[in-house]
Amino acid sequence: MDRICTFILSFMLLCTAANAQVKSAGRGTFPQKKIVFIAGPDSHGKGEHEHNGGCTLLAKALNDSLPGVEAVIVRNGWPQDESVLDNAAAVVFYLDGGGADHLELVHAAKMEKLIAGGTGIVNLHFSLEVDAKAGGDRFLKWIGGYFETNWSVNPVWEASFARFPDHPVARGVKPFSILDEWYYHMRFATGMKGITPILQALPPESTLNKPDGTHSNNPAVREAVITRKEMQTLAWAFERPDGGRGFGFTGGHMHKNWQNDNFRKLVLNAIVWAAKIDVPAGGVPSETPTDNELNALSKRVN
Template identity: 55%
Template sequence: MRAFLIVLFFSASSLGNLLSVLFSDDPFLPASLRPSNSLTTVSAPAKKRIVFIAGACSHGAGEHEHKAGCLLLAQRLNATMPTVDAVVYSDGWPSDSSAFTNAAAIVIYGDGGEGHLINQHLESVNTLMKKGVGLACIHYAVEVPKGPAGTYFLDWIGGYFETFWSVNPVWTADYKSLPKHAITTGVKPFTINDEWYYHMRFRPNLDGVTPLLTTVPPASTLDRKDGPHENNPAVRAEAGQPQHTAWCRERPNGGRGFGITGGHYHRVWADDNFRKLVLNAIAWVAKVDVPTGGVPSATPSKEEMGLNQCPH
């Protein structure tokens, strides 16, 4: 009688477990009740590896602080995005090719043009791009030489700074409205003084390119004489027209790219909206879901902004 009462307190699943133990060798026991020889484990999803490549020191204090900027952004991502593993390689291209193993995205923040870090690695990077790895380029890193590198950039991120076509004045850009996109999530209209490149070389008709920051540069940005970066007839012909200074592209294979022309001055990373836009973009190119409200990040203190800067 006592045994009967005990059995009544067992749930159906508990009873099944008991039977499977007591009669595990019974050939007539249903397969669903036989004990499994393997243990089922649930593992956490692998983190998205984001590889930051910071260029060397090249300008005065507070300018082109590539290492400091990368470390600040990577720290913010690692602190608030549990599915991200952001790592920073400083002062040049990683010498160990394993740096890109399982990378979800690459972020380049360094000098560009003929000295761009990527120029000697175009084919290896293209292999990664074909696999769907994301690419984000910040400030000078959007400038590559016209030719093979420029053609690759049109495919990888949708546009680039082309000498004798694009210009690099310092001016105060006023972004009064932003398009709806994952990258602009939680970003409010903002105004910021920086070296904003514009009149970029984009894919024809902006095919596959989504502008993110657009405004009309003031006439003063065209005051300089003609030069490879300073001015040219083509940009003067578009005086008073809206220009795109940040954009993104989703490639046919699913890989994603992002470019932003600001970031000359280190102080811009203290601006909550500028910083959020770039953090959102990095998450987006790595195919990490951008949280509601955008990637959260605390405003860096004056002390933090002074960390990891170039010696001057």
């Protein structure tokens, strides 16, 4: 009798071990994909340009919802140890841009290596602005477009989005309207080659009521919007000739906008798509952050 009990117990332990191995192997079948967020120092007033808090929120959503994804954050500028970028499926830039001192241009040699290796590049909001002479051609190559001073404009306005293309970045995104500093009249690759507009809207004429300036108004944008009534592309997906992917998103000025489920879902989808990860049929899921959660992330630097 004791021998029978011992045999049964041994058999049960073997089965338990086998089942554990199967479960472990099942978890290991997901391809490991690393997504690196490079968050610039927070700038502007509280609730605006919250780069660290925004990246924290987005990275957590990816890590919580997608098996096999490792989203990591580099805070307050370019990584001191560039090895964090090794084997990155995508790099997300959420930081202040501007002139020839744009971090992506300062580290252009490393950027070119990432591009050559197929890394997806995502630029959010101010990181889209770059000096045309110093970096315009690079941005056209990397993500298909950029904010060009004396051509593009950056007014605060409520944009409404009723239609979306049949594209993975738009999966699960429903019509929405939201107030943000939406850049438009962006500089794009010739003929929009490789570019799929994801968010488009016609800005109201009131967005061009300021005098001409580097960021406020110019004859070309008035001709496009007021005279020709051209829809403006505010977010786009870019298929690079080498097979890599890029994404540009002109919104993201206001921290509270991450509470909008469609706004947040579209950006998460785009990051996943740029990393060449299959976007779920209903889009990347994530919990709506509460006011307290957003406030806790505000000006977060560690």
